[in-house]
Amino acid sequence: MKDYVRFFDKFTFALLLLLVLAGIFLIYSAGHSTQETNHLKQAAWLGVSLLAFFVVFSLKLDSIFRKSFAVYIVLLVILALQLVVGGTVARTKSWFRLWGIGFQFSEFVKVPLALYLARLLTQFEMIDGKVFMKLLAVILVPVILIVLQPDMGVSFILCSFIPMVILLKKVRPAVLAVSLLLVVLGGFAGWHSVLKPYQKDRIVSFLNPSEYKASTGYHVIQSRIAIGSGGLNGKGYLQGSQSRYQFLPARHTDFIVSVIGEEFGFVFISALFFVFFLIFYRQFHFNFQNDEEFYFVYLFNGLIVFQFLVNVLMAIGFFPVLGVSLPFVSYGGSSLLSFFIGEAIIFRVKINNYLA
């Protein structure tokens, strides 16, 4: 027990807490003008998440990996059930109300899916056609269920597992070729069904933003204005006009980077990004007792990095607006809980490595 305290990665844990606390502070700023109490809810979620963190941290890793398939299946059933009898928040069925608390179950798919994929990856030497189809099915079934809810953000983030499994394993060249072809085809389809109207909007709304207030292009412009107008030192806490006067959409969730950029400026946001960098760096660099752990750490960390990038690039208009939040910082209890559960496993892997 003493060793557990001693070898626990307190530094990384402190960084994580720092991000969440900064997030609560920012959520308060983002909701200040509309007198929302999201920051209090987020603080409560932090409590729940910490509790879950230590519960999961105390569990045996082996049993976690062994139960991952069962949890994965249970989640698929819940997601499927939600489609039939789901609650409706913001016209999507991704929310589930339990004891008066809204849960976004799609978020809870991230950890079990990563665990199950890690387990699967240990069971073969190389990804051939058959294995690839299996992996694809494991990833795409929840993705499709989540798309149907619809929650574009989480499903898009989950798709990042596809390139990651390819990178982590030896791949038969034919599979690589086919998957590359699929990416090209998917990209082409996406260009015409998703990207084109968005880009069109963006161009038109740049010319006359006030007439296109509802479009995503307008949101991206307002987000860039918020970030750009923040300058080096920002406008000050609660002083961002873009945030205060509701020019920013989803300020406490997807566009929280814009609030940070506007109110605190380049220096602060760089520091914040550096915290992310440190966390990512430290969570990738240690030895592993077995392959499952390695795959899980890379898959889950990779997912967080991917989600971070998508969110940040979206805020400055370099990526389509898909509804992806900033890990640990954005408002969202289910997301926070899910990330802390995943982190608990990484921390456990890390400490097992020290104690071995």
Next chain:
Amino acid sequence: MYLSKRKLTPDFVKKAAVVSTVFLVVVFAAIFAAFWSIQVVQNEKYRQLAIRNITRTVELRAPRGMIVDRSGAVIAENKINFTLFLVRENMEDPEKTVTRASFFSGKPVDEVRDIIAKFKKYASFYRIPIKSNLPLGTVIFIQSRQDEFPEFEIDMEPSRTYPQAEVAAHVLGQISEVSEVELDAGPPGAYSLGDFIGRSGIEKQYETFLKGTKGSQTVIKNSVEKIQEISGRVNPEIGDTVVLTLDLGLQKYIEELLVGESGAVGVMDLKTGGILAMVSRPAFDPEIFAREMEHEEWLAISSDPGKPLQDKFLQGIYSPGSVFKIVMALAGLQEKVITPSTAVSCSGSQMFYDRVFHCWNLGGHGTMSLFSALENSCNIFFYNLGRKMDIDTISRYARLLGLGSVSGIDLPNEKAGLVPSSAWKMETYRQRWFPGETISVAIGHGSLNVTPAQLLKMIATVALRGRMPLPHVLQRIEKQGRTVREFAPEFVRVPIAEENFELVIEGLFRVVNGAGTGRAARVEGLDICGKTGTGQIIAKDNPRYKLLTRDKKFMPNSWFVSFAPRNNPRLAVVVLVENGGDAGAIAAPLAGQIYRKYFENEGLR
């Protein structure tokens, strides 16, 4: 069993760590660079965009300054009216907006489109004035459904009103909307589309004082155009009050005297040169220019044969007729061509340069001296005087007495008239001056042309024995009760001997108080001096003269120029009745009534 799961080589794990590190470093470097570019390099651009997002500054129009008469009676002020504005950035469907604007304003759709198009250079949040003087019903209708019509705003704005309607219309002048061409030509920022500017009269002359200072209001609006707070307000400042020398009571009285007539009257306070009354008939209601004029109104006013828009006092050009004999007499005396004892025999006509010239009294006046010639307005006496002087001498004296150039009154668009000279003729017609023409000029005809304002200045100079006043209508300008400009009376000495003025004044006294042509102007107890004049429209030797003058429009213009009292003069009055016919019968009695009214009010007989 736990360890058996380990198949990965340490090399692979190491490679993964290196690749992931390189990936993180590259990606984070790119993100830092992107944020540096947006937040630091392009900061100013985005800062401006953020400010533009939330602030909306609208101009608040200033009320024009008041115009009041010498005793403070209001002639021009402002009223508050409801104006309908259109804000383009709040439009949802431009076509629907145009239809609505047309419905609310009662203007055709095309006109509304034109108005909106005019403002295309202005920011999309600029408030385009669509219609002023909106009926209350429409105001209530729009305001109670503001949510349905977010693109429309109704605000109270000051608009010009003239409570006395037509009274002193030509002195006040007109205001109208500033045009795009003027805006482009003028200094930037002074005016905006929709502003009014003085076009004539006092409104133009003292525009800089009257226009006031615009205010502005900056509001902070959120993304759905809900006003969050008013971040700055500069109240508009009303223009300065212009106090005129006019006596509104006298002005109204004279305007009523001239109802149905076409003509002009000027009354000057000889102590200061200030104009007490300045009438031009027919007149117009200046308010129709300050609001949106109906087409019918414009047609009616612009096609009126009486030319109501012309200020006949300053811009009407007439032949002075016998009034010019005053100038001739002064010139003759000063040049020592005549003396009070110079006698001329009038037999009703006389031959000059092989042509017969007539006196108006075809039976002849008998022996005429300077005094009796003025009293009876004998042409023959002045023909002879004219023959003894050359045109350039006459011209010089006419100019000395203020003819041939603007009177210098503080009102715009004054006409100069014409005093002929040999040089003028050579320049204009490339012909030398014929002595015969001098004979016509001697009785105020020929190419001689004057305005009533010039004759008022001339007779005032005579009254003051050679001290020529500068006529003016401005008394002072007040800013918040404090005088910021005051008119100081100006007099210029005319180089004509005072005794010569006394001699002419004796003649002018006899015109009214003897058996003269102006005796209809006589007021018991008041020494009025004056001179009648009949300005021919067509030459008297026209064979059809008698026939033509039955038609009113060919009847001669009727003049009476005068001042009173004879000693220590206080008032000068010029009356012109267009096509009035016999001056003694028409213009002179009007002048008499004006004196009676003025001195009755003053209580000083």
